[in-house]
Structures are given as structure tokens and as C-alpha cells.
Amino acid sequence: MENKQRENWGSRIGFLMAAAGSAVGLGNIWRFPYMAGENGGSAFILIYLAFALIIGISIMISEFAVGRRTELSAVGAYQSINRNWTFAGVLGVLSAFFIMGFYPVVGGWALAYILKSVTGLLSNSAAIGDAFGAFITNPIEPLIWMLVFLAMNIAIVAKGIAGGIEKAGKVLMPTLFVLLILIAARSVTLPGAGAGLDFLFKPDFSKVTGATYLAALGQAFFSLSLGMGCMITYGSYLGKSENLASNAFIVTVLDTSVALLAGIAIFPALFAFGMEPAVGAGLVFVVVPQIFAAMGGIGVLFSVIFFVALAVAALTSSVSLLEVVVAYLIDQRKWERKKSVYTAGGIMVVTGILASLSLGVMSGFTMFGVGVFDFFDILTDKIFLAIGGLLLAVFVGWFMDKKDLEDEITNGGTIKFGLFNIWYNLVKYVIPVAIAIVAVMGIMSIEQTGLMLFGLAVIVVLAIFSKKL
Numbered sequence: 001m002e003n004k005q006r007e008n009w010g011s012r013i014g015f016l017m018a019a020a021g022s023a024v025g026l027g028n029i030w031r032f033p034y035m036a037g038e039n040g041g042s043a044f045i046l047i048y049l050a051f052a053l054i055i056g057i058s059i060m061i062s063e064f065a066v067g068r069r070t071e072l073s074a075v076g077a078y079q080s081i082n083r084n085w086t087f088a089g090v091l092g093v094l095s096a097f098f099i100m101g102f103y104p105v106v107g108g109w110a111l112a113y114i115l116k117s118v119t120g121l122l123s124n125s126a127a128i129g130d131a132f133g134a135f136i137t138n139p140i141e142p143l144i145w146m147l148v149f150l151a152m153n154i155a156i157v158a159k160g161i162a163g164g165i166e167k168a169g170k171v172l173m174p175t176l177f178v179l180l181i182l183i184a185a186r187s188v189t190l191p192g193a194g195a196g197l198d199f200l201f202k203p204d205f206s207k208v209t210g211a212t213y214l215a216a217l218g219q220a221f222f223s224l225s226l227g228m229g230c231m232i233t234y235g236s237y238l239g240k241s242e243n244l245a246s247n248a249f250i251v252t253v254l255d256t257s258v259a260l261l262a263g264i265a266i267f268p269a270l271f272a273f274g275m276e277p278a279v280g281a282g283l284v285f286v287v288v289p290q291i292f293a294a295m296g297g298i299g300v301l302f303s304v305i306f307f308v309a310l311a312v313a314a315l316t317s318s319v320s321l322l323e324v325v326v327a328y329l330i331d332q333r334k335w336e337r338k339k340s341v342y343t344a345g346g347i348m349v350v351t352g353i354l355a356s357l358s359l360g361v362m363s364g365f366t367m368f369g370v371g372v373f374d375f376f377d378i379l380t381d382k383i384f385l386a387i388g389g390l391l392l393a394v395f396v397g398w399f400m401d402k403k404d405l406e407d408e409i410t411n412g413g414t415i416k417f418g419l420f421n422i423w424y425n426l427v428k429y430v431i432p433v434a435i436a437i438v439a440v441m442g443i444m445s446i447e448q449t450g451l452m453l454f455g456l457a458v459i460v461v462l463a464i465f466s467k468k469l
């Protein structure tokens with residue numbers, strides 16, 4: 001058991017597809033468009049792009065470096081370098097559990113909508129909104145889809161890194177790109193599509209507040225799978241000859257392109273059919289089907305394609321979330337992979353059921369004024385990931401040896417990374433300060449103050465008891 005060889009990715013392209021698969025998910029296609037819609041469109045998008053490209057790439061390089069250096073997943077990676085930092089890894093595993101609390105619920109909706117697209121959903125455009133409300137509040141139907149979605153996750157992760165996660169990514173990611181490009185091409189060629197492109201690309205800064213910056217930062221971390229040890233874990237399976245910086249660059253660019261592509265697929269069509277952009281989480285389940293309904297017969301085909309793409313994107317991301325927990329059980333608890341997958345998956349079934357029911361029969365049960373689904377979502381997206389990113393930057397910048405980092409990122413001096421010093425100073429000084437400012441501004445201007453303080457308290461408690469973890 002002790003000397004067992006660590007699992008590894010089978011090929012560079014396989015790793016890239018798996019890492020991009022983790023990054024590209026509901027965050028890009030479901031959440032990015034409605035966040036942009038709610039936060040004024042292009043001003044939000046510009047702030048988002050700046051965060052993703054500067055903070056995102058730097059943190060991703062850092063996570064890959066920590067993971068590959070230690071060959072351990074989040075908790076073990078922090079712990080093996082500095083015991084006092086164990087809590088930062090634990091926070092990551094906790095974040096994975098929390099995101100997996102609501103993510104499979106939405107993944108299940110996507111699966112359901114593939115079928116609904118061909119069983120008459122589009123035949124009555126006016127009823128689509130009510131149908132969505134009735135579906136997600138139903139106590140049985142969404143649960144079944146969520147369970148199907150979780151079962152797919154469990155089946156893939158049980159097969160391991162190269163045989164499961166990598167294989168799935170290699171098939172599913174190219175499929176996703178092709179499907180989205182098809183939809184985007186249809187959308188921009190509709191008459192009246194120009195207004196949607198304006199909305200996406202002509203900035204209006206009058207809608208920007210402190211909360212906008214926090215939303216953009218949280219979205220960048222969420223979308224790039226950062227701040228919770230996922231890329232540490234994926235990095236830990238990377239071969240020593242891989243170029244960390246260029247891989248981080250490629251994954252970030254792919255992820256950002258898919259988010260923009262999703263925007264281009266949705267907003268031009270939305271404006272072309274005279275609909276409202278700021279409709280919240282229902283955007284892709286209500287407005288998008290309405291758009292397809294307005295296209296006539298061919299709309300059914302596009303609808304199927306769209307929801308297959310959404311389900312595929314969700315699946316390659318949720319497997320990475322499950323893997324964060326599974327890798328912890330394997331590395332730290334020395335469990336077998338199968339036992340780890342079934343145990344973690346089993347707990348996620350329970351949290352997923354609670355989150356799904358919180359939208360319907362359990363809606364009366366709230367914590368800090370929000371239901372279980374929103375509790376998981378807001379806590380991770382607005383607090384845990386950003387703070388997790390901040391902790392990682394401080395850890396890498398101030399608690400790791402600069403020489404070790406240079407050695408890791410240049411593969412022992414065999415490859416060049418001309419931007420090393422810029423990256424290092426960003427991670428050490430600029431990013432921690434930037435995240436701190438955004439977090440403070442955001443917390444002050446956001447409604448759920450109680451929930452924010454609760455989230456911070458959880459982190460402080462973890463830190464205090466870190467030695468015992």
C-alpha cells in the first residue's frame with residue numbers, strides 16, 4: 001500500500017481535456033450568462049476577464065505547482081509543506097462537498113431537459129416558465145435526475161484517473177465545443193442579434209458596485225475550479241516533464257472562451273426575440289427553451305444539442321469535485337478508490353436531495369435567510385473559493401521556498417518561464433491584497449451579511465483547530 005505508484009494522466013492532451021473539463025461547466029454555460037445579465041452585461045464581463053486572466057492564471061500555476069511538487073491532493077499537499085496550513089486543504093475538501101451539494105441538482109435538470117426538449121416542452125412557449133417552476137419544486141422528478149447524474153459521476157471516478165476521468169474528458173470536451181459553436185452560429189445569424197452583441201461587448205459601468213467585483217471574482221474562481229484544491233489534486237497526477245505555466249494558460253483561455261461562447265449563444269438570440277436578460281438562475285432553463293420554441297421545428301434539435309452540451313459540461317466538472325474528496329480519502333485516510341468513491345458519493349446523494357427539496361417542499365427551512373441550495377451556492381461562490389484562493393496565494397508567496405517554486409515550474413531548470421518573477425510577485429503581493437479588497441467591498445455591499453460572517457467564522461474555526469485535523 002505504502003509504495004504504491006501514484007496514478008498519472010495517460011497523455012498531455014488527456015490531462016488538458018480533463019482540466020479544461022473541470023473548469024468548463026455549469027459555471028460557464030448556466031451561471032456566467034445570468035450573472036452577466038444581472039450585473040449589467042459587458043462591464044461585468046470586462047472585470048471578469050481581468051480577474052480570470054491575471055488572478056486566475058497565476059493561481060492555477062500555483063495550484064499545479066503545489067500539487068505536482070507534493071504529489072498529494074489538497075490536504076496532504078498543504079500539510080506536507082507546513083502542518084499549520086492543513087486547514088486550508090480541509091477548507092478545499094469542504095468546498096468540494098458544498099459545491100457538490102447543489103451542482104448535481106442542476107446537472108440533473110440539464111439531463112431532464114434533454115428529454116423534455118423532445119416531449120413537448122417547446123410546443124407552448126408561454127408555459128415554459130411555469131413548467132420550469134413546477135419541475136424544480138416537484139419532490140420526486142428532479143431527485144431522480146439528480147441521482148442519475150450522480151451515478152454517472154460515481155461510475156467515472158470509480159474507474160480512476162487515466163481510465164475514467166481522462167477518457168471521459170477526451171470524448172466529452174470536443175463534443176461540447178462543437179455543440180456550442182453550432183448554437184452560437186445560429187444565434188448570431190438571427191435578425192436583430194446585434195443588440196445582444198452590444199449588451200455583451202459595450203460596457204456600461206453605471207451598474208458596477210462592490211458586489212459586482214465580488215461576483216466577478218467568485219465567478220472567476222468557480223469557473224476556473226480554483227481556490228479549493230481541485231487543480232492541486234489534478235496537478236498531483238501530472239508527469240514531471242509537463243509545462244505547468246503553459247497548461248494553466250491553455251486551460252484558462254479555453255474556459256474563458258467557452259463562457260464567452262455561451263454568452264454569444266444566448267444573448268443575441270435573447271434580444272432577437274425581445275426577452276429580458278436579467279432573469280437569474282432560470283435563464284438557460286426558461287429563456288433558452290423559449291428561444292428554441294420561437295425557432296419552430298428545428299428548435300427542438302437545437303434544444304437537444306444545447307442541453308446535451310450543458311449536461312456534458314456539468315459532468316466533466318462534477319467528476320473533478322468528487323475526485324477532490326476521493327483523493328483526500330485515498331491519500332490521507334489510505335482508503336481504496338472504490339470505497340472512497342461510494343462513501344463520498346453516498347454523502348453527496350444526501351446533500352443533493354436536501355438542496356433539491358429546498359426549492360420546493362422544504363423551502364420553509366432556511367439558514368441565514370436562505371434555503372439549503374442557496375446556502376451551499378453562496379457560501380462557496382462568494383466566500384470559500386475567494387478566501388481559499390487568498391490562502392493559497394499567501395501560502396505559496398510567503399510559506400514556500402522561492403527556489404523550490406522556480407525548480408518546480410521550470411521542471412528543474414529544463415524549461416524556461418520568463419515571467420517567473422512577475423508571477424511570483426503577483427502571487428506574493430498583488431493577489432492577496434486584491435482579493436482582500438474585493439472581499440471587504442463585497443461583504444459590505446451584499447445582502448446576506450449573516451451568511452458571510454458565518455462562512456468566515458467556519459474558516460477561523462478550521463484554522464484554530466488545524467493542528468488536530
Ligand code: PHE
Nearest residue numbers: 023025026027222223225317
Ligand atoms: N469550474 C466548474 C464550473 O465552471 C465548477 C467547479 C468548481 C469544478 C470548483 C471544480 C471545482 O462549472
